[in-house]
Amino acid sequence: MELCSFLTLDSFITDPLTHDFMRKALLMSSLVAAVCGFLSSYLTLKGWALMGDAVSHSVMPGVVVAYALGLPFSLGAFIFGVGSVALIGFIKQKSRVKEDTVIGLVFTGFFALGIVLVSKIKSNIDLHSILFGSPLGISLSDVKQTIFISLLVVILLSIFRKDLMLYCFDPRHAKTVGINVFFLHYLLLTCLSLAAVVGLQSVGIILVVAMLITPGATAYLLTDKFDNMTVISVLSAIISSLIGIYVSFWFDLETGGSIVLAQTFIFLFAFLFAPRYGIFKLKKLFAGYK
Amino acid sequence: MEKINYQNFRIEAENICVDYNGKVALYDANLRLKSGQICGLVGMNGAGKTTFFNALTGFVNISKGKIRINGESVRSAQKDQTIAYVPQNEGIDSQFPISVWNVVMMGRYGSMNIFRCPRESDVQAVKDAIERVDLTNHLSTPIGNLSGGQRKRTFLARAIAQRASILLLDEPFSGVDIRTEKLISELFIQFKNEGKTILLSTHDMIHVREFCDLVLLINKTVVAYGETSEVFTPENITTTFGGISPDFLFGPES
Structure with a gap:
């Protein structure tokens, strides 16, 4: 029956908008995508993909504990996110184990702790929605929290935009001219934890790292200018969220997975056809016709 | 009183030690440089050249010793x-x-x-710096599209725009074209006349003889330090490079 609606593009887009939960999901996911997309360009350039993976998984026990204690879950997530990074740094410094091993070890430990806690603490936590996200079932208090955290991250990133760019590019120079590199390091980590918290609502803990890596990687293939990279990253993240939610609505698919798949397809498109860095280099293809 | 002693020196490093997690990278190193002096930092890979630079810029902390930049701490130099x-x-x-x-x-x-x-003065400083390194035609070029020499000149321009009185250059002549090499040589003479202090690390012995008033030979610690003509001897170079003769390292001409 629903297939009839496909006959017009108009109804494909407008029909879902008649549902309150869909409007909320579209708005919230776009906001979350914008935040993650903004941060993504920094993480990609800093080479922090693995760190993003680690932090996003490590927030799991924080979310559970916060729920159990009736605290805002962002607070718990934040403490465990930053805590995991501190622990990674500590173990790396005090042992001969290599960094990627330490990262893998710590975040899986945290993640496992989170899963065990969920099973032990009797509460109304829905493990499925934490793991896979639930943008369609987002509550009003979550909406407020998401908007607050998103604005905070966007403001922080905007204020320190250029300093963070310098920190990613040449931290030694930053230090030499008296810029507080230590502060920038933890600022980026803080933003990463916060973005992971809001991101997990739309795509879940397992896939949130995609929100933090893929848009930046896509943008990196499409431009040589940092400002453009940020804009492309944000746009590609928002577009994938919208596509993902619509597709999941019409075809009854898992929403988080659909959003991330949409991002992956956009990345693949850039990978193949980016004007300068794509495999087929569209610019050259078109030049051939002139 | 102490401050007056330091005032003559732009850089004053006294018995500095740096270790990374207990592994010693540099120990008991000393260096004193005045305004208008160019000093070459020579040593093998892993001899502590980059560590020395990092200590002077405050990028790593020293575990012992004292560093004064223009008589002040590294932090105020930053x-x-x-x-x-x-x-x-x-x-x-x-x-x-x-x-x-x-x-x-x-x-x-x-x-x-x-x-x-950026204020008007910043824009002007950047314009002037780019002009001095002859990259005016590449203002909006991404650094990935530059040659090695052009990239080196970009970073030199950044140092010029900073208007720093002390320049630390890590291998300024490696991987650059003849044109850039000539331009850097000319800039060194200008910097010297402007009273800047330059510390550069290099593998090229000819450049040391050509530009450097002083030379600092290091191998985890200072092997020799002084006027290039006095200190840059085959014996000292051999010691610095762990017993390998300079003839073998740089050809009989060195």
Whole structure:
């Protein structure tokens, strides 16, 4: 029956908008995508993909504990996110184990702790929605929290935009001219934890790292200018969220997975056809016709 | 009283030690440089050249000893942007999406407001610096599209735009074309006349003889330090390079 609606593009887009939960999901996911997309360009350039993976998984026990204690879950997530990074740094410094091993070890430990806690603490936590996200079932208090955290991250990133760019590019120079590199390091980590918290609502803990890596990687293939990279990253993240939610609505698919798949397809498109860095280099293809 | 002693020296490093997690990278190193002096830092790979630079810029902490920059602490040198560091080409991510203009503008960040909004004077300083390294035609070129020599000149321009009185250059002549080499040589003479202090690391012995008033030979610690004509002897070089003769390292002409 629903297939009839496909006959017009108009109804494909407008029909879902008649549902309150869909409007909320579209708005919230776009906001979350914008935040993650903004941060993504920094993480990609800093080479922090693995760190993003680690932090996003490590927030799991924080979310559970916060729920159990009736605290805002962002607070718990934040403490465990930053805590995991501190622990990674500590173990790396005090042992001969290599960094990627330490990262893998710590975040899986945290993640496992989170899963065990969920099973032990009797509460109304829905493990499925934490793991896979639930943008369609987002509550009003979550909406407020998401908007607050998103604005905070966007403001922080905007204020320190250029300093963070310098920190990613040449931290030694930053230090030499008296810029507080230590502060920038933890600022980026803080933003990463916060973005992971809001991101997990739309795509879940397992896939949130995609929100933090893929848009930046896509943008990196499409431009040589940092400002453009940020804009492309944000746009590609928002577009994938919208596509993902619509597709999941019409075809009854898992929403988080659909959003991330949409991002992956956009990345693949850039990978193949980016004007300068794509495999087929569209610019050259078109030049051939002139 | 102590401050007066230091005032003659732009850089004063006294018995500095640096270790990374207990592993000694540099120990009991000393260096004194005045305004207008060019000093060559010579040693094998892993001899502590980059560590020395890192200690002077405050990028790593020293575990022992004392560093004074213009008689002040490293931290106040950072605040005053007294030191500019020109990295090796290998030391930077050449694929970073950033243009020549924006790299050079980073030289001004330390003196800008928190949003790093360039003032008229910053724009002028960047323009002048880019002109001095002859890259005016590449203002908006991404650094990934530059040659090794042009990239080196970009970072030199950043140091010029910073208006630092002390320049630290890590292998300024490695991987550059003849034109850049000539331009850097000319700039060195200008810097010297402007009273800047230069510390450069190099593998090229001819450059040491050509430019450096002083030379610092290191192998985890100072092997020899002094006027190039006195200190840069085959015996000292042999000691610095762990017993390998300079003839073998640089050919019989050295």
